[in-house]
Amino acid sequence: MTDTGGLLLVHAHPDDETLTTGGTIAHYRRRGVPVTVVTCTLGEEGEVIGERWSRLIAAEADQLGGYRIGELTAALAALDAGEPWFLGGPGRWRDSGMAGTPSAANPRAFVNSGDAAVDALVAVILELRPRVVVTYDPRGGYGHPDHIRAHEITTAAVAAAAEQGWDVPKFYWTVTDGDLLRQHTAALARRTVDELPGALPAGWRLPAEAELAAMSTSGVTTVVDVSDAVSAKRAAMRAHATQVTVAPSGREFALSNNIALPVLPEEHFTLVRGTRGQVGADGFEHDLFAGLD
Incomplete structure (x- = not known):
């Protein structure tokens, strides 16, 4: 990761980057903006559509996470967003699964990542010096524990990075209208x-x-x-x-x-840190970088 001053998105699992912000990623890449997607787990606890790869799930071969690295690589290529970047390196933290499931008790589960995950993300922010950071709202969009944890660590890392040399100008939550x-x-x-x-x-x-x-x-x-x-x-x-x-x-x-x-023609965000830039007649900003030089 060498590009600076661009857009940094922090997501919980492979596919989250596409489902919630894929249009935004491709939109800014078309404009030459550096975009980095940090993914916090490999999505090992996910379900699988269809029979072909169904035995990769955690309860059987437990190989789904490795397979999803390939899917994420292909998805980011389609969005022109470079190579995957996993928080702490691939496999450092594991998909926690849904709330109340045994997978959340795994010491490597992302919900148990503690200060180490914050420190790892601070290092990324200090290296990239992004002008815009995006992650989930406090509910994690729909309540998944890893989404909530991504919100927690990103909020903490943005604050910590400001004390260590880079105050992110604009910090957003990805939401839905x-x-x-x-x-x-x-x-x-x-x-x-x-x-x-x-x-x-x-x-x-x-x-x-x-x-x-x-x-x-x-x-x-x-x-x-x-x-x-x-x-x-x-x-x-x-x-x-x-x-x-x-x-x-x-x-x-x-x-x-x-x-x-x-598949919506718009993607929506809530500004939670920084100053809102120019708004349109509808009262909304229409550019995550609005107001930045």
Whole structure:
């Protein structure tokens, strides 16, 4: 990692970078902005879509993490975001699994990473001197313990780096605009009712309101139009084939739960450190670097 002054994103597992910020990554790379994605675990506890790689899961061969390094490498290539960078090196911390599962008790689980994870991220920040840092909100987007832990360590590392020589100018949380999500989901529901060909792949279903409400959707300050980068985001999603399926239409995707979600033309953020730059008529920033020289 030699580029400085760019965008640093801290994510919990391979595929998180694409699902929540893939459009933003590709959008800024198209503008020549240095982008570094730091991933905190290998995603060893993930589920697997389909039969071909199903025995790689933690309960069987426990080889999924290594396989997902390849998926992440391909996804970042699709986004033009360079090579993967794992916090502390590949395999330093393990996917903690969902709350209350035995995997969280593993001493190597990311939720048990302590000050060492903060120190490792401080070192990255001091080396890169990013102008913008992005991670999850305090709920981790949807409550996964590793997402919450990524929020905790990034918040602590940004503060510590400021005391050690680099005060990150702007720090954001990645969130979702609930209104836009519901609009696109309603449009999908209408297409399904109208029985348009390919509206929803076999076995998929529409999300329930409670499932939409579980996602972080409040406090949006910044909206990035990623319509110019949606094709790259789709390619990156397809690279994470053990975790994500993109509908033939390219407008929706699903995880292993087969719940259809729209591929949005915007990505949303909450500014939590730094000064908001110029806003549009809608009251939102439209550039993560707004107000920076």
